[in-house]
Amino acid sequence: MIRRxxxxxxxxxxxxxxxxxxxxxxxxxxxxxxxxxxxYLAGLNAILCAAFLCWRYFRETRFYRNLEAGEHLYDPQALPEAASPFQAIVREAVLDQTEGSRRESASNAHVLEQEKNDLLSWIHEVKTPLSAMHLMLGRVTDEPLKNQLQQEWLRIHLLLDQELHRKRLPFLKNDLYIESVQLGPVLNKEIRDLRSWCIPKGIGFELNLKAEETLTDAKWLGFILRQLLSNAVKYSGPGTDISITSEEQDAHVLLTVRDRGRGIEPKDLPRIFDKGFTSTRNRQDGGSATGMGLYLAQQAAQSLLIVIKAESVPGEGSAFTLVFPRENDLVRLAGM
Incomplete structure (x- = not known):
């Protein structure tokens, strides 16, 4: 500031x-x-000029230092009074611009909130005929056609579910309910919902839950598992099994979902949780991949203090491990 x-x-x-x-x-x-x-007179003048310069420096730059810090963006009253007519012009212009930006931001936030509410309402409206369609599928007698329709129905259902939770993610902390959750029932529900994909491919599940419960939010845990399990089913080969194990290590509960599918390329592994990222392997599958599932799972997990670890060997399968936080850490998160 002195140099300037x-x-x-x-x-x-x-x-x-x-x-x-x-x-x-x-x-x-x-x-x-x-x-x-x-x-002697020249030296005295120099001393007086230096003292005057120091005084004016602290008086004039106080206004600009505050302006540079940007505190007025949060509190317009934080902007000090002008020390000169030119500073008064600047102050008035800055306050007008700040107020205009605030109004525009509030208007944009209102529009976005309205769009979010409209989209959530639309999703809920779509779920009604989708549920009716699912009931009608039970009347289809042609088994091959029935299986194909059920698979396509499940894809639509999962995409709507992803969009619904994506809109809720920014407000996840307002929706948390931390409790002791039994892992078995949560997993069984998600596996049942995927059976229309699993049965035609002959995919089975092996459950070995040494740690049967953990503290977390059941609804959001179900959403995270839904993304991991749907990916495991999608990329598993016919006739293979998906193993799900849980154990406790160092006061952490570890839940692992392991498939025996095509695996993930080492160059892709650091990017699988990036928004919109799809595998560079077999790019012809990109049309059916949104690149949102693992991203949303990671975002939800971070809010629950869950760490998702991924490991994979191409051609042998992938494993995703949920490392749940210690009880004390989760209690602080929930404010209990």
Whole structure:
């Protein structure tokens, strides 16, 4: 700030220097003027100018330092009063611009909130005929056709579910209900919902839950598992099994979902939780992949203090491990 202030006042400083040099030059060339008193006067002027410069620096830059800090963006009253007419012009312009930005931001937030509510309402409306369609599928007698329709129905259902939870994610902390959750019932529900995909492919599930419960939010845990299990079913080969195990290590509950599918390329592994990322392997599958499932699962897990670890061997399968937080950490999150 000092350097910029001196740069701003360099023309005035140059003028003062020229006047000082002019005084000394006149004293030097005019024998009637004593040089020593002239030097004394020039030094005194220099001291007074330096003191005046310091005083003006702290008085003038206080306004601009506050402006640079941006505190007025959160509290317009934090902007100090102007110390000069030009600062008053700047202050008025900044306050007007800030107020305009606030109004525009509030208007945009209202529009986004309205769009979110409209979309959530639309999703709920779509779920009604979708549920009716699911009941009607039970009347289809052609088994191959029935299985295909059920698979397509499940894809639509999962995509709507993803969008519904994506809109709720920013407000997840307002929706948390931490309790002791039995892992078995949550897993069984998600597996049952995927049976229309699993049966035609001959995919089975192996459950070995040494740790049977953990503290978390059951609804959001179900959403996270839904993304992991649907991916496991999607990329598993026909006739393979998906194993789900849980155990306790160092006061952490670990839940692992392991498939025996095509696996993930090592170059893709660091990016699988990125928004919109789809595998670079078999790009022809990209049309059916949104790249949102693992991203949303990761976002929900972070809010629950759950760490998702992924490991994979191409051609042998992948494993995703949920590391649940210790009880004390979760209690602090829930404010219990």
């Amino acid at each position: 202030y001196l740069k701003e006042r360099r023309s005035w400083l140059l003028l003062l220097l020229v006047l000082e040099m002019l005084l000394l030059f006149v004293a030097y060339v005019d024998p009637s003027i004593a040089l020593l008193p002239a030097l």
